[in-house]
Structure formats: structure tokens, C-alpha cells
Amino acid sequence: MTQTTARVPQEERSRAMRARLLEACVELLVERGFAGTTTTLVSERAGVSRGAQLHHFPSKNDLVFAAVEHVTNVRGDELAAAASRLPGGTRRTRAVLEMLADHFTSPVFTAALELWVAARTDADLLAEVAPLEQRVGRDTHRLTVELLGADESLPGVRELVQATLDLVRGLGLASTITDDTRRRMRILDRWAEILEEQLA
Template sequence: MGRDLTAVREPKQDRSRATRERLLSSTIELLARRGWDASTVSTVAAAAGVSRGAAQHHFPTREALITAALEQVFEEMTQRIREVSQTLPDGPAHIHAVVERAVDIYTGMEFKAALQVWAAAASDSALRDLILPLEGKFARAAHRYTMVALGVDPDDVQAHRLVQATLDLARGLGLADTLSDDSARRAQVIDTWSRQLALALA
């Protein structure tokens, strides 16, 4: 009988988890494509094909939904940065590939969704308090994995700051890409930066 109950409970938990994930990916997509005002619990529920009641069961408030979506955004971005170090070319192309992939992470849909939350949080101190710890955690992880991908000594202060600068550059390139396709110019900036970084780390 215990086994039967488990069998019933597990699919229900799976469904619940799948609903939650669908709500979060709809939130990220709506934020990135339709903006802050268009991303409420109701609009997200409709986009995800979930009833409003079920959406509110998972996320009773808009803050809860947005915070969870931003957490998901940062987890995906961290995961992509972590994967970078596992798939890199050897030799002179190595540093270029690290920079290019770090920048890639700031030009995807996740960054565009995060930008909407940042812009909203600039004038909403309650939202700001919720997202600052998430942002700090992501910044530390992005920095750590980029250091690993570059294969530099974690205690090298100069390398530490060069990686910070690289991630700041990536953020700036991400912002430059929000209104129009900036990829051609960006590729040149990545080339130039990568050469400087290689010289500085040599």
C-alpha cells in the first residue's frame, strides 16, 4: 500500500515540477521579448498554458515569480560558463574562446530577461533587496569559472582583476546588443580584448 501511495505521489510531484519549470521559462521569455510590464503572474500563466490558480499556487506574488525566474536565469548562465572550461581548444585560440563564450552568455535571452529585472529594480528597493544576493552569487560564480577556464592561479591578483574587467566588458557588450544586432562589431572587440588579455596573462 505504501508503494501504491508513492506511485501516485511521484507523478504528481513530477507534474508540479514540470508546471513550475514551464512557468519559469515562460517568465524568462516574456521578460526578454515583451518586457517588464508584460510579465505578470497572469500573463505568464496564460503564456505557459497553466491556470491562474495553479500559477498562484507556485508563485503567490509577482515578486516570488520574478525572483525565481532570475534565480533560474543566473543558474543557466552559471551552467553555461561552467561548461566553457570543458570544451575549449588548446593553444593560442584558448583565451579567445574563453572571452567569446563569456560574452555569448551576456548576449542571450537570459541576459535580456535579467536586464528587465535590473531596470525595474533600479526604482524598487524591495525588488532590489531580493535580487542583489542572487546577482552577487552569480558574479562570484562567473568569475570563478572564468578563472578556471583560463587556467590561471586563483590567487593571482592581476589575473583576478583582468577577469573582472573581461566580465564587465561582456556585460557592456550584452547591453549594446539589446536594441540591435551588434555581432559584427562585437567580434572585433572580442578579438582586440582577447589579444590584450593574452599579453597581460603571459
């Protein structure tokens, strides 16, 4: 009994420490980019000793990958929750697009972009990142199909959903260095009209 109670707080502390490291890492990716995210800065910001950090994440790549995977999962849950609050009727398509665009302009997208670009020229990192990106891509596609009520057995519908996701990804990339919310809103208005026409 004593053993069990001693072990549980230890496990909890370890989990909490891991979570703090991941959150600190994502914040630094957004603020300073991949190159500026050093393991020293992460351990300082998380208030975790270097030894404890190395126990959880032996290398910077391990830490950055786990951090992006973690926020991607959290964000996936948030997307699913936001999806359940979407309106029905005529405003629905536009609301789905705004939800997706919010996702692709969020700090999670920015952190993922930093990881993604770093992985492009780092084969070890790419071997981890590519399967994560594929899984996330499939999940986001499936969610979008469901939210739009799109019937992918009809010709051209699958490509329309893919184009929608590539469009919001392009909008997300554009927003990383120029704030163009107004432009984005007008484009989403227009795309919502077309999507409704095409899916009707």
C-alpha cells in the first residue's frame, strides 16, 4: 500500500514534467523557430533539470517531435469539440471553412511548420515526421468530409475536399509573415459559395 501511494505521485510528477517540457518546446518553436529552440532554453522555461529532461527526451529532435505530436493531438481534440458546436443550415459550410482556417493559422500550425521545414533537410527527423503528417492529413480529411456532409463516392468530391485543405494550408503559410485576416475572410466567403454549389 505504501509502495503504491509512493509510486503514483512519482508517476504523476513525471507526467507533469513531461507535459511542461512539451508545452515549453512548442512555445519556443513559435517564438524562436526550430534553430532557436535549444534544449537549454526548453529546460529553463519548463523549470525542469537537464538530467530529468534528458531522461524524457534524449535528443532535441526527440523533444521537438514529441512536442509537435502532443499539440497536434490536443488540437485534434479541440477541432472535434469545435466541430460539435458548428451551426447547421446555410451558415454551416462557411463555418466549417473558418474552423479549418483558424486551425491552419494557429500556433500549432506554426510549430508544425517549423518542424516540417526542419525535417525537409534532416533524414532522421523526416522518418518520424512523415508518418505523423500522413496520419494528421488523413484525420483532417475525414473530419472535413464528415463536417461538410460530402459524398466521396460522387466524382470529383474527394478532390474538392483535398483542394479545400490545400487552400487553407496555403492561407496558413501566407499568414505566417503577413497578417491578412481580411483577405482570408473574403476568400473563404467565395470558396464557401463554390463548395455549396459543387456539393449540392
